[in-house]
Every structure is written in C-alpha cells, then in structure tokens.
Amino acid sequence: MKYCSKCVTPETAETHEFNSKNICSVCNQIEDKNKIDWNERQNDLDQLISIYKDKYDYDCIVPFSGGKDSVFALWYLVKKKKLKPLVLRFDHNFLRKTVQFNTEKTLNKLGVDFINFKPNFSIVKKMMIESLIRRGDFCWHCHVGITAFPINTAIQKNIPLLFYGEPSAEYSSFYKYEDIEELNVEKFNKAINLGINAEDMLEMLRERYPKENISKKEIEPYIFPSQREINKNKIKAVYLGNYIPWDVRKQVEIIKSEIGWQGDIVEGIPPDYDYEKIECMMQGVRDYVKFIKRGFGRTAHLTSIDIRNGRMERNKALELCKIYDGKKPKALELFLKITNMTDNEFHDIVEKHVVSPHQPPSREELNKRKSNIKPKDLEDWIEKF
Ligand SMILES: [Zn+2]
Structure with missing residues (x-):
C-alpha cells in the first residue's frame, strides 16, 4: 500500500489523491x-455578520456537540464577534460524561440559549445496523442527524445564518482550502450522507423489519431540506474555519483556559x-x-x-x-x-x-x-x- 511521503496517510483514505511526488492532496x-489572505477573510466574515446581526430572534445558529471545534466556534462568535446565537445539539445517544460536563460549563460561561434533541434510540439502533451492513459505517444516523437538525430548525425558526466550525479541507479533499465551503444539498450528498438519504433509509428499514410499521414520522429528523427550500429561506450555512485559520491545538488551549473545557x-x-x-x-x-x-x-x-x-x-x-x-x-x-x-x-x-x-x-x-x-x-x- 502507498503512503503519503510527507504525512502518514495511505492511499485508501477517502478523497485523498497523490501527486507524482507521492504527496497527498490534503498535505x-x-x-x-498559508497563502490565503486571512485579513481579507476576516473582513468577509465581518461583512457577512453585518448582514444578519440584530435582524432575527437570534443572530445565528451554532450546531454544537460539546467537542473542541464547536465549543471554540461558539466561544469565538460570542466573545469575539458579540453574536447572540441559538445553540443546537443533535444528541446521537452516545454523548460521554465529560462532554456533558463541557456542555454545561460552556453554556453557563457564555450565556446562550440551547436546544438539545435526542432521537428515538430504537430507530437509531436499526439505522446503525443498516448503515454498517450497506456502507461499513454505522454512523449514518449521526452524520445525517447533526446536519439535518440545525438546518431544519433554521428554516422553522427563521434564523438563516448557521456557523459550523472546522472546514473539511483540514482533513479531506472534498473541498480545497481556497473554496468557501457552504452546507447545501450538493455537499450533503457528496460528503455526508454516504449516498443514502432519509427516504432510502426508511425503505431499507421497512424491508428489514416488515412487521414494525416504521412510519415516515420516525425518520423525519434525518430529512435534509431540498435546495429550493434552502434558497427560498435564504439559508447560509458556513464554516468558521474558512474565515479564520483553523489551528486545533491553539484553539484547545484557548477553550481550556477561557472555559475550563476538559479533555x-x-x-x-x-x-x-x-x-x-x-x-x-x-x-x-x-x-x-x-x-x-x-x-x-x-x-x-x-x-x-x-x-x-x-x-x-x-x-x-x-x-x-x-x-x-x-x-x-x-x-x-x-x-x-x-x-x-x-x-x-x-x-x-x-x-x-x-x-x-x-x-x-x-x-x-x-x-x-x-x-x-x-x-x-x-x-x-x-x-x-
Ligand atoms: Zn499527506
């Protein structure tokens, strides 16, 4: 098997391509x-924020797990950009104790409103089995749930701006670093849903569990809106790491000292x-x-x-x-x-x-x-x- 000559990623890594010097595309x-003009990006961020700030019930939505990236993004938006966000969490059912602690601590320190949604575990369990069998990846319910829930809430509550944390160019090659990545139907289908949308999943589960009468309502949290709905509601879902240089180790130091976040x-x-x-x-x-x-x-x-x-x-x-x-x-x-x-x-x-x-x-x-x-x-x- 071929490995990147600079890092230690092998050729089997999804989306990585190797050049003639055997260097992977992420490297x-x-x-x-480092070639990006980050001052210019910072101005773009301020401009973007000025379009949405103080015009809705909340300035933006921050999808949140309590992990390092979402905690940093939230801290940055509240403390550095003075935004009033609505914080949303799709609870995949396996959140650990320390993350729960970090979540409480972050919410208390930053003073923000928070909604936690925990989906029906009996359906989650079936989805885990199904996606493991079909794709060798049991996390479909999580990939799709954490993506669909915030954007659907943004539409329902009319809060059009959403901020995710790290850009995917940090660790995969679906997008290049100079791209301003946005969450839309194209990205959802290309990089998130493993080629299975919620309606497909419903059919698969009905086939595997014919006696259980699984209803469409039960897979609703996993339905991603159509591009038409996204456009009609002027949803703008962006990645903070496209506007400020993402440096995980530095950011972890910040949230540990500023919030008391624990590893x-x-x-x-x-x-x-x-x-x-x-x-x-x-x-x-x-x-x-x-x-x-x-x-x-x-x-x-x-x-x-x-x-x-x-x-x-x-x-x-x-x-x-x-x-x-x-x-x-x-x-x-x-x-x-x-x-x-x-x-x-x-x-x-x-x-x-x-x-x-x-x-x-x-x-x-x-x-x-x-x-x-x-x-x-x-x-x-x-x-x-
Ligand atoms: Zn590499």
Whole structure:
C-alpha cells in the first residue's frame, strides 16, 4: 500500500489523491492555507455578520456537540464577534460524561440559549445496523442527524445564518482550502450522507423489519431540506474555519483556559491527544472499523495533522500509529450488546467493505491486538443498554 511521503496517510483514505511526488492532496491543501489572505477573510466574515446581526430572534445558529471545534466556534462568535446565537445539539445517544460536563460549563460561561434533541434510540439502533451492513459505517444516523437538525430548525425558526466550525479541507479533499465551503444539498450528498438519504433509509428499514410499521414520522429528523427550500429561506450555512485559520491545538488551549473545557481519554488515540473526538462512546469502534477497512486509524489522522503543522516528525508518527491504531477497542462489547451481534458477525460485515489494496489482518491477529485504553465511563454505558 502507498503512503503519503510527507504525512502518514495511505492511499485508501477517502478523497485523498497523490501527486507524482507521492504527496497527498490534503498535505498540498494545507500549504495553500498559508497563502490565503486571512485579513481579507476576516473582513468577509465581518461583512457577512453585518448582514444578519440584530435582524432575527437570534443572530445565528451554532450546531454544537460539546467537542473542541464547536465549543471554540461558539466561544469565538460570542466573545469575539458579540453574536447572540441559538445553540443546537443533535444528541446521537452516545454523548460521554465529560462532554456533558463541557456542555454545561460552556453554556453557563457564555450565556446562550440551547436546544438539545435526542432521537428515538430504537430507530437509531436499526439505522446503525443498516448503515454498517450497506456502507461499513454505522454512523449514518449521526452524520445525517447533526446536519439535518440545525438546518431544519433554521428554516422553522427563521434564523438563516448557521456557523459550523472546522472546514473539511483540514482533513479531506472534498473541498480545497481556497473554496468557501457552504452546507447545501450538493455537499450533503457528496460528503455526508454516504449516498443514502432519509427516504432510502426508511425503505431499507421497512424491508428489514416488515412487521414494525416504521412510519415516515420516525425518520423525519434525518430529512435534509431540498435546495429550493434552502434558497427560498435564504439559508447560509458556513464554516468558521474558512474565515479564520483553523489551528486545533491553539484553539484547545484557548477553550481550556477561557472555559475550563476538559479533555478525556479515547480508545485508539495517544493520551496526549486528549481533545480529539471525546464526544462519542463509540469512537474507538468507529476507528477500529476504519482500520480494518482502510488500514489506518485516528492516530494516523492526528499525527498527520501535526506533521503538516510542523509539530511532529514522520518517524515519531509512524511509531505512534503502530502502538495505537487498529487495536480492538473495549467499547466493541457495548456495540455488540446494542446491536445484538456476535463478534464474528460484526467482523464478517466490516470485512466486506475493505478498500483495496489494503488487506486487513486476520481475525486471530486482530484478537491479539487488544486496546489497553479503557475509558472510565465505559462500564456505566454497558449497564445502560
Ligand atoms: Zn499527506
């Protein structure tokens, strides 16, 4: 398998392309990030804000998880841009204790209104199984829910401006850094919904569970509006990271000192990266699936970002990947309990989605690669379901 000669991303990474020097497209994009005139972008942001500020019940909507990026975006918009946002959270059902704590703390410190929506878990569970079988990715309910809920609320409440945090050019090549990315139907279909819209999902679930009479109402939180509706309601959903240079490590320092935001340990990640993906109990399982399919995990993703920012040597990154990536996570027990699958059934499904030329380790080998990181809240979770 071919690896980027600069970072540690292999050719199986979605959307990454390699040039003749074997450098991946994300590494090239990040070089472009430094060529952007960020003062000009800052002016664009101020201009954009001036169009919407003080004209609606809220100046904007901030989709929020309690993780590092949305907390930073919210802090920046409230403290630096003096906006009055409505904060929205689609609760994917696996939010961890520390994230709940961070959420309370952020809301208290910043003084903002907040709506949390937690969808019916019995449907979530079915969607997890369905999207794992169809796409080798059990997170369809989350990708789609966190995207559809804020934009639908924006339409219902007439709050047309939405701010997401990091731009996708930071870690994938769906968009280039110089693009001003917006959330619209095109982006939703290209980069978010795994090629399955909510209506398709409803049909799939009805087919798999014919006796359960699943109604359209039950998948409503996952329906993304049409482009016509988006245009008619003048929705503008943008990414803050297109207007200010996104630097996760610096931003984490800011939210830790300004808000008291706390990190946590996550399976498959060196403890030094205590800020990454702490919002989901299933993260370790998600990254393990990715390792089986594509041959790399979150440590490769994180160390690649550090290499691009001149904060790590490639050899050190390779060493960390060896230690942390692709270790069988303890949270797999929770996943199997929820989905009522056996370990073998789970691996049978995931192995159908392996991306060539990667060849996953044998089951025997995978069983030997056990994670020794145990999130302290895992036992509570296993009991909960
Ligand atoms: Zn690269």
